[in-house]
Amino acid sequence: MGAAREPHIPDGQPTGQSFGAAAATRSNQPDSSKVPFVNQTREAPAWKKSVINLDSGFKGLMLVAALVVLGIVGLIVAELMQGSALAWQKFGIHFFFGSEWDPVSGGFGALPFIYGTVVSSLVALFIAVPLAVAVAVFVTEMCPKPLRRPISYATELLAAIPSVIYGLWAIFILVPILRVHVEPWLMKYFSWTGLFTGPAYGIGMLAAGVVLAIMIVPIISSITREVLAVVPQPQREAALALGATRWEMIRMAVLRNARAGIMGAVILGLGRALGETMAVTMVIGNSPSIAKSLLAPGYTMASVIANEFNEATSDLHRSALIEIGLALFIVTIIVNILAGLMVWTVTRGTPARTNA
Amino acid sequence: MPNRNISLRRQMTDYFFTGLAASLSVIVVSALIAILAYLVLRGAGSLNLSFLTQTPKPVGETGGGMANALLGSVMILGIASLFGVPVGIGAGIYLAEYGRNRLGQLVRFTSDVLNGVPSIVIGLVAYGLVVLPQRHFSAFAGGVALAIMMIPTVARTTEEMLLLVPHAVREAAFGIGIPQWRTTISITLPTARAGIITGVMLAFARVAGETAPLMFTAFGNQFWSFSANQPIAALPLQIFTYAITPYDDWHRQAWAGALMLVILIVGTTTLVRFVFMRRMLGGAR
Numbered sequence: 001m002g003a004a005r006e007p008h009i010p011d012g013q014p015t016g017q018s019f020g021a022a023a024a025t026r027s028n029q030p031d032s033s034k035v036p037f038v039n040q041t042r043e044a045p046a047w048k049k050s051v052i053n054l055d056s057g058f059k060g061l062m063l064v065a066a067l068v069v070l071g072i073v074g075l076i077v078a079e080l081m082q083g084s085a086l087a088w089q090k091f092g093i094h095f096f097f098g099s100e101w102d103p104v105s106g107g108f109g110a111l112p113f114i115y116g117t118v119v120s121s122l123v124a125l126f127i128a129v130p131l132a133v134a135v136a137v138f139v140t141e142m143c144p145k146p147l148r149r150p151i152s153y154a155t156e157l158l159a160a161i162p163s164v165i166y167g168l169w170a171i172f173i174l175v176p177i178l179r180v181h182v183e184p185w186l187m188k189y190f191s192w193t194g195l196f197t198g199p200a201y202g203i204g205m206l207a208a209g210v211v212l213a214i215m216i217v218p219i220i221s222s223i224t225r226e227v228l229a230v231v232p233q234p235q236r237e238a239a240l241a242l243g244a245t246r247w248e249m250i251r252m253a254v255l256r257n258a259r260a261g262i263m264g265a266v267i268l269g270l271g272r273a274l275g276e277t278m279a280v281t282m283v284i285g286n287s288p289s290i291a292k293s294l295l296a297p298g299y300t301m302a303s304v305i306a307n308e309f310n311e312a313t314s315d316l317h318r319s320a321l322i323e324i325g326l327a328l329f330i331v332t333i334i335v336n337i338l339a340g341l342m343v344w345t346v347t348r349g350t351p352a353r354t355n356a
Numbered sequence: 357m358p359n360r361n362i363s364l365r366r367q368m369t370d371y372f373f374t375g376l377a378a379s380l381s382v383i384v385v386s387a388l389i390a391i392l393a394y395l396v397l398r399g400a401g402s403l404n405l406s407f408l409t410q411t412p413k414p415v416g417e418t419g420g421g422m423a424n425a426l427l428g429s430v431m432i433l434g435i436a437s438l439f440g441v442p443v444g445i446g447a448g449i450y451l452a453e454y455g456r457n458r459l460g461q462l463v464r465f466t467s468d469v470l471n472g473v474p475s476i477v478i479g480l481v482a483y484g485l486v487v488l489p490q491r492h493f494s495a496f497a498g499g500v501a502l503a504i505m506m507i508p509t510v511a512r513t514t515e516e517m518l519l520l521v522p523h524a525v526r527e528a529a530f531g532i533g534i535p536q537w538r539t540t541i542s543i544t545l546p547t548a549r550a551g552i553i554t555g556v557m558l559a560f561a562r563v564a565g566e567t568a569p570l571m572f573t574a575f576g577n578q579f580w581s582f583s584a585n586q587p588i589a590a591l592p593l594q595i596f597t598y599a600i601t602p603y604d605d606w607h608r609q610a611w612a613g614a615l616m617l618v619i620l621i622v623g624t625t626t627l628v629r630f631v632f633m634r635r636m637l638g639g640a641r
Contacts, residue, residue, distance in 0.1 A: 162565020
């Protein structure tokens, strides 16, 4: 290999542009005196040619892997559009505004599921956002150093627990607690809002919202932590130097700066909540109705797919479920892109893993 | 000089919010403890030898286990890793080493999009792509669904870890005339190995608990199945099936299965965190 070596990067052309060029210029100088020598002894053009092939071959192989990612997303879109074509032809845009869901007579409207998804996710955000932001603020700004790792580790563990286990826990532990203790209390003091009326089943929108909240706390709080960590330290010191208490410093110098990023974290949490399937399916009650009360059972887009797809009786039924899947896909993508942009505006220019 | 009265009020506000943040954090941590504690309380009693060696008994007969579901999970995850890990690592290498262009940006964006796709939608797509043409549910279809979910995580972690390798290392390799493909395989990848393994293990742990993508693909099975071409049981699926039945004995099994699953997943995550992360940071600095 050594005999046929070139003074600077061999095959500079097919390699990565940016640092390939940089490396070339840098390693050029010390070797430039030997250029004639090396050129004279270069006797194996065939070897060099094979290296070029290996190099571009390797790059091609990696390119294929990268293109597979593109291909998969393309296939997802194509598959969902093709699968939902039947329902789209039959109902058009009215599919999303109809509230009738009757597989027997063939009438399909997705409104109850959209309503259930939106409401359960909003309930989840309502509960999760204060918790998640509090954890993030506490861990980054307030808590004694030795507690920092255990608390962030605990929130990460919450993220590692599978959805189906949250569902199991919710059915047997959370729902009875809600039914016996929380819901009667809510009905007693908050029934005037109209949100907490009707019999306390335990299962229903509220139960789904609470489980979802526990599930999205980790994602919101870890992104928030990341965002808080990029607030410049001098900013904090300046606020403290001006005589602010710690909370005033956090409010004025940290939270205000991280606002957009925290919003992004919240929206990312929303994206998670919208597509969550198993835990919600297990506790929401699975009844395609639109009720104002949060104690009433509901249904979400993801859970209707989970429950009915295998038992779908007609092609139209299956197609309607796939159309719900397509809608879910589009909505979560928009939400995730939005969230990504908002986090990016805050953390750009800093290394991705500031507090790993 | 600051006004002492205002200062007292501000001081109280400070205490109040510190206390609030601390107590909300306690709530979150206790939620975790509550979940884990109940898993152990309810699951440990039923997690015995027959649970690990037997197949499910019919309703009404006590006993039986989830051995076939354990095997099913292992097979599905094996198939998923077989497809997902090489593609993910390859895509990561492309992004890190050749991806400073438009195509790289597009792939990066697409893989983030793919990462956010709800798992139930992945299940629908795998159904359309594999189950429909084959005309039957199969372990293979489940593996494909989970592989799709692994790829973006593996790809982005691989990219991140490769980019942590200092450019000087690559330049040194180029400087002594090693071609780029050889540099990547023999120098950059080994340097980032611990980090990449971490990413793979985390992706693995994440999909190991997935239920939704398996419902329309692997489908579940109450009996032994050793074929990639047949419907097959999986641990998360079995937990779901048992949890929504009205039978106490099956509930006990579901708790035992859940405990088993959490031990596997949390075990993997913790192992990765404490063994590989430390080594990786040590290597990169």
